[in-house]
Amino acid sequence: MALAVGIFVGALALIASERVDRTKVALLGAALVLLTQTIDQHEAIAAVDFNTLGLLAGMMIVVRLTEETGVFTWVAIRAGQRSGGRPLALVLWLSLSTALLSAFLDNLTTILLVVPITFRLAREFEIDPLPLVIIEVMACNLGGTATLIGDPPNIMIAGATGLPFMAFIGHLAPIAALTTLCVVLALYAVFRRRLAIAPDARGNVLRLRAASAIRDRRELRVLLPILGAILLAFFVHRPLHLEPATIALSGATAMLLVTRQSLERTLAGVEWPTLFFFLGLFVMVGALERTGAIEEVADAMIALTDGDRTAELLTISWVSAIVGGIVDNIPLTATMIPVVDQIAGADGDDAYWWVLALGACFGGNLTVVSAAANVAAAGMAARAGRPIGFWPFLKIGVPVTVGSMVLVTGYILLRYA
Numbered sequence: 001m002a003l004a005v006g007i008f009v010g011a012l013a014l015i016a017s018e019r020v021d022r023t024k025v026a027l028l029g030a031a032l033v034l035l036t037q038t039i040d041q042h043e044a045i046a047a048v049d050f051n052t053l054g055l056l057a058g059m060m061i062v063v064r065l066t067e068e069t070g071v072f073t074w075v076a077i078r079a080g081q082r083s084g085g086r087p088l089a090l091v092l093w094l095s096l097s098t099a100l101l102s103a104f105l106d107n108l109t110t111i112l113l114v115v116p117i118t119f120r121l122a123r124e125f126e127i128d129p130l131p132l133v134i135i136e137v138m139a140c141n142l143g144g145t146a147t148l149i150g151d152p153p154n155i156m157i158a159g160a161t162g163l164p165f166m167a168f169i170g171h172l173a174p175i176a177a178l179t180t181l182c183v184v185l186a187l188y189a190v191f192r193r194r195l196a197i198a199p200d201a202r203g204n205v206l207r208l209r210a211a212s213a214i215r216d217r218r219e220l221r222v223l224l225p226i227l228g229a230i231l232l233a234f235f236v237h238r239p240l241h242l243e244p245a246t247i248a249l250s251g252a253t254a255m256l257l258v259t260r261q262s263l264e265r266t267l268a269g270v271e272w273p274t275l276f277f278f279l280g281l282f283v284m285v286g287a288l289e290r291t292g293a294i295e296e297v298a299d300a301m302i303a304l305t306d307g308d309r310t311a312e313l314l315t316i317s318w319v320s321a322i323v324g325g326i327v328d329n330i331p332l333t334a335t336m337i338p339v340v341d342q343i344a345g346a347d348g349d350d351a352y353w354w355v356l357a358l359g360a361c362f363g364g365n366l367t368v369v370s371a372a373a374n375v376a377a378a379g380m381a382a383r384a385g386r387p388i389g390f391w392p393f394l395k396i397g398v399p400v401t402v403g404s405m406v407l408v409t410g411y412i413l414l415r416y417a
Contacts, residue, residue: 026280047286058248085202099143320359325366
């Protein structure tokens with residue numbers, strides 16, 4: 001356990017230093033836990049979430065092919081014109097749309113769709129795209145909390161408990177919506193100067209003809225119905241008994257079959273460093289699970305509460321947010337489900353599951369490696385020449401997570417205590 005924790009903490013420290021590429025660090029950490037036999041090869045393979053990797057790879061291909069038609073530029077111009085070139089309206093339009101999409105798709109897919117639009121929009125308005133991307137990531141993780149299908153921890157909790165779709169909305173959507181609005185407005189105040197739009201740039205965007213942004217109408221007519229089918233399938237993937245990765249990879253394959261674009265150029269557009277970063281991270285976290293390090297944290301949490309229900313609810317939410325923010329909210333949720341089941345007892349008090357969902361999902365905003373959406377956004381930003389550093393993200397992520405969890409604490413005390 002000490003070796004697994006040491007390697008993981010060392011990897012985080014190297015990533016935070018930004019002296020070594022994070023993908024190299026993640027792969028080195030994975031190699032170390034394998035070479036030291038902290039985890040064996042079969043366990044390492046089992047620890048890799050291939051659904052996440054498949055979803056990422058498939059949607060990267062879909063986004064790459066669709067982007068070449070110019071439709072993202074069209075959406076960006078229309079969004080800019082709808083906002084009237086006003087920074088606050090622009091931020092609200094982008095962030096709240098992102099949060100809503102995240103609630104009914106999933107946060108990873110949503111980020112892969114909105115980030116290219118955001119970079120194009122920022123280019124047209126001649127503003128820094130990073131504040132917009134960071135706000136979208138935060139809104140995405142918060143918005144995904146609202147429904148059963150919005151964030152992986154909720155899907156895992158639903159699978160373990162059988163809690164219905166509408167129950168997730170009834171218990172999680174109110175606090176998710178309030179927190180999203182508060183966070184977006186607070187971040188706009190923080191980034192306001194960096195989002196100032198010059199009158200000339202505003203006028204240029206308002207005068208643009210959105211239709212002229214479409215570069216290849218034939219490609220658009222062929223690819224857009226497939227993109228629509230992919231998004232529709234995401235909405236109904238559970239009744240269809242299909243995993244998101246299956247939908248994304250099938251859609252990507254269909255697009256590759258009908259497109260005239262080069263296969264080599266399309267695959268070159270895939271964020272391979274992001275995929276390999278996830279691979280290394282999953283193996284390191286698998287070592288933490290295998291050695292019982294995460295379980296130790298959960299056991300310590302039970303000991304702290306001493307049987308007081310309110311204390312248990314608050315501790316579950318805060319520990320889930322902090323540990324999930326450092327490790328990753330997917331393995332954290334997998335570890336916490338049996339713990340929460342034990343704490344909830346024979347009566348099966350559902351409040352315990354709602355606070356686990358809130359903590360695990362909201363903790364995704366803590367660091368740039370806390371959630372899949374964060375890592376994907378950082379990878380796309382780096383490819384565009386505007387990398388999101390570990391520390392700049394952390395400086396925003398810590399106050400956002402703490403502030404969000406303060407609101408959650410009030411919500412728990414009002415509704416469940």
